[in-house]
Amino acid sequence: MMRVLVADDDRLSAAALQRTLPADTFAVTVVNNGAAALKVLTEPDSPSLAILDWMMPELDGPEVCRRVRAEAPRPDRYLILLTSRDAREDIVVGLDAGADDYLVKPFHRGELLARVSVGMRMLELQKGLADRVDELQKALAQVKQLRGLLPICSYCKAIRSDGDYWQQVEGYIAQHSEAQFTHGICPPCYEQMSKELAEYAKTHRSPV
Amino acid sequence: MGEMTVLADVADMRRRLGNDDELIAELFQLFLEDYPSQLDTLRAAVDSRGPDAVRRAAHVVKSSAGNLSASRVADAAAALEDAAERNGVPAFDELFAELANQLQALAAELHARRSAQ
Numbered sequence: 001m002m003r004v005l006v007a008d009d010d011r012l013s014a015a016a017l018q019r020t021l022p023a024d025t026f027a028v029t030v031v032n033n034g035a036a037a038l039k040v041l042t043e044p045d046s047p048s049l050a051i052l053d054w055m056m057p058e059l060d061g062p063e064v065c066r067r068v069r070a071e072a073p074r075p076d077r078y079l080i081l082l083t084s085r086d087a088r089e090d091i092v093v094g095l096d097a098g099a100d101d102y103l104v105k106p107f108h109r110g111e112l113l114a115r116v117s118v119g120m121r122m123l124e125l126q127k128g129l130a131d132r133v134d135e136l137q138k139a140l141a142q143v144k145q146l147r148g149l150l151p152i153c154s155y156c157k158a159i160r161s162d163g164d165y166w167q168q169v170e171g172y173i174a175q176h177s178e179a180q181f182t183h184g185i186c187p188p189c190y191e192q193m194s195k196e197l198a199e200y201a202k203t204h205r206s207p208v
Numbered sequence: 209m210g211e212m213t214v215l216a217d218v219a220d221m222r223r224r225l226g227n228d229d230e231l232i233a234e235l236f237q238l239f240l241e242d243y244p245s246q247l248d249t250l251r252a253a254v255d256s257r258g259p260d261a262v263r264r265a266a267h268v269v270k271s272s273a274g275n276l277s278a279s280r281v282a283d284a285a286a287a288l289e290d291a292a293e294r295n296g297v298p299a300f301d302e303l304f305a306e307l308a309n310q311l312q313a314l315a316a317e318l319h320a321r322r323s324a325q
Binding site for chain 1 (some may be wrong): 264
């Protein structure tokens, strides 16, 4: 259910807007002045989509847009201004004030629904982007832990993790990244170990 | 009802509102409920000679009339709104009288339409 705010001091416009937005998709809140619209839009969990009349008592539509953008900035917010047919020159002012789109009154049902669905598409895109940024930030936080300064023992190569606990390097990295380890032996170590083992076998040969 | 008295263009409303006759009836009802107070607000604003109050009051009437596709009323309201924007106080009385006449004619038409149904 998508929450929508409709703000218009003309009851006929508000009724026509409310009725045109299908009740199975939209939960519509109606207010009749700009101050009430601002109040609703700056509350926590406020509607993402708002249709605001241009000329309203107390605060006009563009002023509501400006204040909402300043006081309750949110990426998932889509504001549509309603303007009279003879005030098209004002549209630039409205868009500059922070409106995303406008609709000329008296509106045409098809046009209203098309513009609202553009708004919903934009909101979905914004949400997708925000989720992606969130995932990336989480991943980045992991990477950052590995990029920090790691206290490592010069001799045994253990790493000191939080709480003064010395941990084997592979255990530490496995815990702080997506990396996993398979254990083997490199050629120089193999040679070294073979020598040591041979030496050990010589000195610990059991007496015949 | 004769065509020459038609002030609310129902065909245009049906086109705009997706043939929603129930909504159209509701809009007529809301207009009949609201226009007396709109007229009172407008008269008080005109009497006070306050351009801003006249402009706002005329704008609401223009919006309501637009929703009813009542272009003659909307035009009369727009004329008063324009005069208020240009601070044309001397024209207020005449433009208000014209708008009041158009509003009353529209209300009469809507009352007649309702009793005919």
